[in-house]
Ligand SMILES: [Zn+2]
């Protein structure tokens with residue numbers, strides 16, 4: 321009988337403790353995931369490379385621009401180009417984003433990581449800079 325009188329306070333205490341526990345866990349997680357670190361801003365001059373699947377032209381635009389069509393053939397089959405980084409020799413293989421593992425074009429070893437290619441790397445692969453007006457219908 322007395323048990324039923326005492327359970328509610330224990331429950332309350334338990335609930336409060338678990339909330340505090342969660343707050344603590346989230347605080348710890350935030351610290352681990354780098355809450356104190358300055359957030360990396362989108363670097364000025366960051367670009368995105370694309371390949372047209374129809375005419376195979378490679379081009380790149382400013383990071384904020386989302387191309388609607390190919391600047392050459394006006395087709396819409398454009399795919400983002402990403403850089404596949406080889407851990408063995410540091411070579412960056414540029415190709416369209418794909419789900420299959422990508423072998424390094426230099427040594428053939430399977431690449432282990434992916435990063436956004438730089439302007440120099442895109443131009444090295446034959447990509448040309450395009451403005452938003454070249455790849456978007458609406459100029460705004
Ligand atoms: Zn094209």
Ligand SMILES: [Zn+2]
Pocket residue numbers: 406407408409410411424425426427428429
């Ligand atoms: Zn390699």
